[in-house]
Amino acid sequence: MRILIRALAAVTSRFPWVVLATTLALTVVFAGLSTTLDSASGQEGFSPESAAIDASERISELFGDGSTASVLQVVIADQGGDVLTREALEVVAELAAAIAASPAGEAIVDRPGEPGILSYLVPVQQALAAQGLAATDLPDDAAVKALYADALAEAGPELGFAAQLVPEGGGDTPSLGMVLVFVDATTDIDAQIEREVAVADAVAEVDATTPLEVSAFSFALLFGDEDDFLGEVAQLFTIAFAIILVVLLFVFWVTPRGATSRVASARRMVADTSVVMLTIVLVVLWMNGVGALLQRAGVLGPLTEVAQIVPILLVGLGVDYGIHLTSR
Known part of the structure; x- marks a missing residue:
């Protein structure tokens, strides 16, 4: 030198x-x-083996079913509280409406037998739909828990996946619940990012209107x-x-x-x-x-x-x- x-x-x-x-x-x-x-x-240059990315890939394996849909996860949380409530049921309904009205609404994979938005409260939603009722028709949180337990018991394995969308051991007062959003995948990475960012923006709008914590995650969102x-x-x-x-x-x-x-x-x-x-x-x-x-x-x-x-x-x-x- x-x-x-x-x-x-x-x-x-x-x-x-x-x-x-x-x-x-x-x-x-x-x-x-x-x-x-x-x-x-x-973000793969920083942490290619991060827990969040591993969890996302695991969810895609369980629920993606090898299809052309990308799975975006929405977590509804009430730390120290309970998300098996009428309020959470209303938030899930608001989420579905907000996502459908977003720019990514047309990209949501919604086919017969394959709903584009799958919630941990789907047993309650199906029970209400069968009775022609809405979330506002339920008197209290206890009614939500009763419908949830009865629907899981009657449906058996058909709705068993719903139990996997809440923490194990949470009982009838889980503090976290997950909503899966299936977004049609495209080979254009930038377009895929835009779609999932649009879904995340819709989730953020709902989060601003509820005391519950509502947040979205997917691998593509990291690129945004x-x-x-x-x-x-x-x-x-x-x-x-x-x-x-x-x-x-x-x-x-x-x-x-x-x-x-x-x-x-x-x-x-x-x-x-x-x-x-x-x-x-x-x-x-x-x-x-x-x-x-x-x-x-x-x-x-x-x-x-x-x-x-x-x-x-x-x-x-x-x-x-x-x-x-x-x-x-």
Whole structure:
């Protein structure tokens, strides 16, 4: 490394304008290429074996039945409470109506014998439908529990899946219940994400109107947070850049020996700081530009979220190297 630095210093001292022009030209080229850098979306780069994703895949195996439908899970929760209630039954009905009215309503797989929305309260819903009643016709929560128990006992294995949509051992006062939404799958990933995000938005609208906690989850929804992630990375990079800039101003401050040297001291401080920060910016641009070239050559694939954080690491490493180099 010392030999390389000395060689670069010798070339720069002998041909300063040539080095400057070459650096600017390469920077312009790499900056243009960096705009074509392909970035991957999704969270598999962070946690390919997360519990949430494993649970989603397990639910797809149990209820997806190998069909072309994607299973989106909606969890209705009342921590420390009970979701086998008339209020929860009304929330399930509101969920079905909101999802049907959403932009993704037409994509819900709803066929004879294959309902597009399957709730843990489906035994109660079927019992009410057979009697021509609605949730508002039930006098209290005890009536809901009685219908639920009777329907499960009479139907046997046919409605046995409903018991799998509440926590095991919850009895007649489960604190969680699950609603499965079957969304027609498409080969267009972006379109699939839009559909499931639309369902999640409908779920959020219902959540805002009830004291129960209603939240949606699916693997595709993780991809919908890409813009938030990129925004956080940009914000983190800006904050790191600003903080380090302030730190460098203190590090490179030279205590003047006389009153007449204050201007020279300030000029030296600004010059050293500017050189370090400008070099870091060039390094980031060059790295992204070279990465884009390697992608075009087929050497690299789309950058994951972890790889996209590398520029922030380069800021820290570049500052450390710049301080050592300038101090010497």
